Amino acid sequence: MISKKYFVKGFTSVKGLDSPALALGCSFIAIGAMLKNLGFNIQESIFSTFLTYALPGSLVMADSLLVGASLLNIFLAVWLVNARLYPMTISLFPLMMEKNQPKWKYFLSCHFIAVSAWLIMKKNYSLIERKHRIDYWIGLGCATWSIAIASTVIGFLAADYLNRDVTIGLAIVNPVYFTCMMADAMKTIQISLAVIFGVVFGILFYFISPEWSVLFGGFTAGTIAFLIGEANVS
Amino acid sequence: MSASIFLAILVTSLATYLSRFLGVLSSKNIKETSKIFRWFNCLAYSTLAALIIRIIIFPIGILIRR
Numbered sequence: 001m002i003s004k005k006y007f008v009k010g011f012t013s014v015k016g017l018d019s020p021a022l023a024l025g026c027s028f029i030a031i032g033a034m035l036k037n038l039g040f041n042i043q044e045s046i047f048s049t050f051l052t053y054a055l056p057g058s059l060v061m062a063d064s065l066l067v068g069a070s071l072l073n074i075f076l077a078v079w080l081v082n083a084r085l086y087p088m089t090i091s092l093f094p095l096m097m098e099k100n101q102p103k104w105k106y107f108l109s110c111h112f113i114a115v116s117a118w119l120i121m122k123k124n125y126s127l128i129e130r131k132h133r134i135d136y137w138i139g140l141g142c143a144t145w146s147i148a149i150a151s152t153v154i155g156f157l158a159a160d161y162l163n164r165d166v167t168i169g170l171a172i173v174n175p176v177y178f179t180c181m182m183a184d185a186m187k188t189i190q191i192s193l194a195v196i197f198g199v200v201f202g203i204l205f206y207f208i209s210p211e212w213s214v215l216f217g218g219f220t221a222g223t224i225a226f227l228i229g230e231a232n233v234s
Numbered sequence: 235m236s237a238s239i240f241l242a243i244l245v246t247s248l249a250t251y252l253s254r255f256l257g258v259l260s261s262k263n264i265k266e267t268s269k270i271f272r273w274f275n276c277l278a279y280s281t282l283a284a285l286i287i288r289i290i291i292f293p294i295g296i297l298i299r300r
Contacts, residue, residue, distance in 0.1 A: 039239070040239055044239050044240065044243065047240075047243055048243045048246070048247075051243060051244070051246075051247035052243070052246050052247045052250050053250075054250045056285065056289065057246055057249070057250045058246070060246075061242055061243070061246040064242070065238075065239070065242055071241055071242065071245050074242055074245050074246060074249075075245045075246075075248070075249045076249075078245070078246045078249040078250060079249040079250075079252065079253070081285075082249065082250045082253055083253050083281075084253075084278070084281040084282060084285055085250065085253040085254050085257060086253040086254075086256055086257045086260075087257075087274045087277040087278040087281060088257070088278045088281075088282070089253070089254055089256075089257020089258055089260075089261060090257050090260050090261055090264060090271070090274040090278070091271065091274045091275040091277075091278040092261075092278075093257065093258055093261035094261050094264045094265065094266045094271055095266050097261060097262065106258050106261075107255065107258055110251075110254040110255060110257060110258045111251065111254060113254050113257070115282060118278075168293075172289075172290065175286050175289045175290050176290070178282070178286050179286055179290075182279070182282065182283060182286070185279070190272065190275070190276050191275070191276070191279050193276075194275075194276040194277075194279040194280040194283070195279050195280065195282075195283045196283075197280055197283075198279065198280030198281065198282065198283025198284045198287070199283045199284070199287045201280070201284060202283060202284025202285070202287045202288055203287060203288075203291065205284075206288060206291075206292055210292070213284065213288060214281055214284045214285045214288060215281065217280075217281075217284040218277060218280045218281025218282075218283070218284040218285070219277060219280075219281070221280035221283070221284065222273070222276040222277035222278070222279065222280035222281065223273070223276070223277070225276045225279075225280060226272060226273045226276040226277075229272070229276070230269070230272070
């Protein structure tokens with residue numbers, strides 16, 4: 001079963017000064033308010049954050065509902081914007097793989113992969129013994145997930161008091177926080193270049209295709225950063 | 235409206251979980267010391283950077299339209 005000690009350690013890791021709790025909370029308050037304005041009831045809003053727990057995905061879903069897109073269109077649009085979760089999973093889960101740990105832990109806890117928890121885990125994994133990493137991750141994921149769900153409820157209830165500008169302000173806190181965390185993560189040539197190229201190509205590709213800019217821009221940027229980094233090492 | 239909201243949420247969560255699930259499947263055969271791991275590490279950071287810059291500079295419709 002899950003080791004309580006490491007679960008608690010992971011769960012409480014969001015208490016720190018560099019914690020994502022506040023920024024994450026702000027953004028999900030914005031989501032909660034937005035969903036209410038879209039005509040969701042409180043159960044549907046909670047259900048949405050509970051099941052999806054990836055902010056850009058929820059934004060795209062809301063946007064698609066607003067323009068009356070078909071379910072297939074919603075699926076494709078959300079898949080496109082959340083496909084980044086695939087490389088994110090592959091760059092995290094091999095660090096936590098342990099033969100003696102049951103598989104269900106991995107398949108359930110991959111639901112927690114979202115930028116906040118991912119950035120913290122990437123920062124802290126080396127401090128945790130390998131066999132305990134998955135339990136720490138589950139704790140951490142439960143913490144960020146709970147914050148997201150609670151904030152959705154707060155945002156839903158407070159929707160009438162939040163005007164458009166405040167909602168946008170709240171929604172933008174998290175991306176700004178992520179930018180700071182990314183800057184903090186830029187410790188090797190490869191990661192630094194990946195982030196810098198990602199910004200540059202993300203913008204350039206946006207003018208070619210807004211829908212595909214994240215995937216194409218990210219793929220090009222990451223591959224170039226990788227090749228330059230490898231060439232430098234050898 | 236309610237039924238379509240319910241379905242939209244389900245479809246959204248499936249589309250999101252799909253990438254996470256496939257990521258776990260692929261992770262089983264990838265060693266953290268391998269080149270492919272370092273490549274995916276770069277891809278993760280670069281797609282994140284591309285996504286964040288997109289949200290900041292070109293907000294998705296709903297944030298500006300509401």
